[in-house]
Amino acid sequence: MPENRISRAKLTTDIVLAGVFGLMSLPFALMGNWADLVAMALFVSALAVRRLAPAWSLGIAWCAATVQMAALRDLQFYDFAVLGVLYSTAAHGGRLVKWLGLVSAGVGALIATVYLQVLMPIFGDTSGLTPENLIAAAFILVASLALLVLAWTAGLLARSVREGREVRRREEVANRERALVEYRYTVEQERNRIARDMHDVVAHSLAVVIAQADGARFAAKTRPDAASEALQTISGVARGALGDVRVLLAELRHREGGAPQPVLxxxxxxxxxxxxxxxxxxxxxxxxxxxxxxxxxxxxxxxxxxxxxxxxxxxxxxxxxxxxxxxxxxxxxxxxxxxxxxxxxxxxxxxxxxxxxxxxxxxxxxxxxxxxxxxxxxxxxxxxxxxxxxxxxxxxxxxxxxxx
Incomplete structure (x- = not known):
């Protein structure tokens, strides 16, 4: 089961790059025997799935190395695929796979040194194990260990950068969501305040208008002057209410209203x-x-x-x-x-x-x-x-x- 979910574009890129690496390794593998062709195919497969399934990639690489060593084949160009596999275990693998990659780097460096400087001189056509082989073995162990661990460390660094970027992205999303919630809360509070003001202004003004209109209706026949004063009061109250309503409606159109508020x-x-x-x-x-x-x-x-x-x-x-x-x-x-x-x-x-x-x-x-x-x-x-x-x-x- 794949450990990572990657996009089709990324998987396609990995397959294409693995294919290019295979074409570059093919001339060197053809100069060898069937074991070189099998090992090369396995290494190319490991590169193709290095981000999709880092655990499978590491296992396939070990199988390829086993085939190569079983046939007593010397180092080949396709062995550089190990660097890409170790990089991917640290950059894309889970916790277990990540540390298995580091262990594989150390164990692989040791096995490669023993294979090249001990087993091949004994089972090969050379004169056998010599003191020069031991000196070369020490050098190869240090060099191969540094190279393999460096590849794994580069993957770990890339992983840290990616995770740091993801954390910052999540923080930005959380900050935007929090700002949106605060904005909506502020708007809701402001609209509730305006709704209360609208009710207070309209209800009060209409109550005055109704009371004055009733008084004017009863006084129209017997006290024309009082009716005229009542109508004047109605006119003034209505104009004031209209102005207040316009101000409140303007506040609704603008989030931050600068309208003066009543005081004591x-x-x-x-x-x-x-x-x-x-x-x-x-x-x-x-x-x-x-x-x-x-x-x-x-x-x-x-x-x-x-x-x-x-x-x-x-x-x-x-x-x-x-x-x-x-x-x-x-x-x-x-x-x-x-x-x-x-x-x-x-x-x-x-x-x-x-x-x-x-x-x-x-x-x-x-x-x-x-x-x-x-x-x-x-x-x-x-x-x-x-x-x-x-x-x-x-x-x-x-x-x-x-x-x-």
């Missing part, structure tokens, strides 16, 4: 707009205001905005709405309380104080408020009390404004 100083304008819509808002503050970061200020603003919007849509329009800020050195506690339109909790009222005609928006708004509070490390609860008052209570921790 904008709460006065927000409350004035709700009061103009007919809601009696009473703002109460206690304690010394502490510094809040930009994200914390946005959370406070959006929570107050959503709570007032729900009060405008689902609360008792004749009852006052209390917006309370309790400042401490560690942060601010918010409470927005409004009486429900149906304090008795009739069949048309949901658990959130929203009428049955529009509970989905109220639930989405409360979820958005809770998410905003949690994102800045705070908490929020929103539920009706037994006295018929719906209370939104939030705690936002202090964080100094960024000076960057």
């Amino acid at each position: 100083d904008d709460l006065g304008e927000l409350i004035e707009g709700v009061v103009a819509a007919g809601l009696d808002v009473r703002r109460v503050e206690t304690g010394e205001p502490c510094e809040l970061g930009t994200g914390h200020q946005i959370a406070v603003y959006r929570i107050v905005q959503e709570a007032l919007t729900n009060a405008l849509r689902h609360g008792d329009p004749g009852a006052p709405v209390e917006v309370r800020f309790d400042w401490t050195p560690t942060g601010v506690s918010l409470m927005i309380a409004n009486r429900l339109a149906d304090a008795a909790g009739g069949p048309g009222t949901t658990a959130t104080g929203a009428t049955a005609t529009g509970p989905t928006g109220a639930r989405h708004g409360i979820t958005g408020m809770r998410e905003r509070a949690q994102l800045v490390g705070g908490t929020l609860s929103a539920e009706p009390g037994g006295d018929g008052v719906f209370r939104v209570v939030a705690s936002i921790p202090a964080q100094p404004r960024s000076t960057a």
Whole structure:
């Protein structure tokens, strides 16, 4: 079974190179006998599969060397194929094959020395073993060992370079995948933020428009001036909402939006707009205001905005709405309380104080408020009390404004 999976192009290259090596060795093999032809064919086969199956390649090379030595043939040109086989065992073989290649280099150098300087003088036509043969044997052992181990070491070096390149490639792929995941997470968070802002802007503006339109409809016959003021308020609120929506849509088209975000100083304008819509808002503050970061200020603003919007849509329009800020050195506690339109909790009222005609928006708004509070490390609860008052209570921790 092949140890490596190589491409067809690489296998074809190995076969072609082995064939070229065989053609170069053929003239020298023809000068010998059948043993040279068999050994040459085996060495060429070993080169052809050196990357596809390094273990088989090493085994075939040993068979070729055995045939050559059994026929008492001298060194031939095709013996250089051993260098390619040893290189491939280190470069492409598994752990066992890799170390078998090194062992084969040492054992092969020793066997070749004994064969050339001991066995051939004894069994050949020479005069036998002489002291000169022993000196030559030492030289051949050192030279052949250095050459064979060098071929194996070159393969090991190529393997290390290839594995290092593969590790770097995997690291690059992992880094790209991690960057892609972070990018998608950032985009998702940004889109969720924009979705919350879109809900807050549109819901609040539409609530003001609806309240003003209802007032204008009733006052059109008896109080034309009041109807005209209501229509003017509707026009201003609609234009402001349109501008905010355009900014949010622009942020959707660009990943990093530079649109200005509301801060605590904008709460006065927000409350004035709700009061103009007919809601009696009473703002109460206690304690010394502490510094809040930009994200914390946005959370406070959006929570107050959503709570007032729900009060405008689902609360008792004749009852006052209390917006309370309790400042401490560690942060601010918010409470927005409004009486429900149906304090008795009739069949048309949901658990959130929203009428049955529009509970989905109220639930989405409360979820958005809770998410905003949690994102800045705070908490929020929103539920009706037994006295018929719906209370939104939030705690936002202090964080100094960024000076960057």
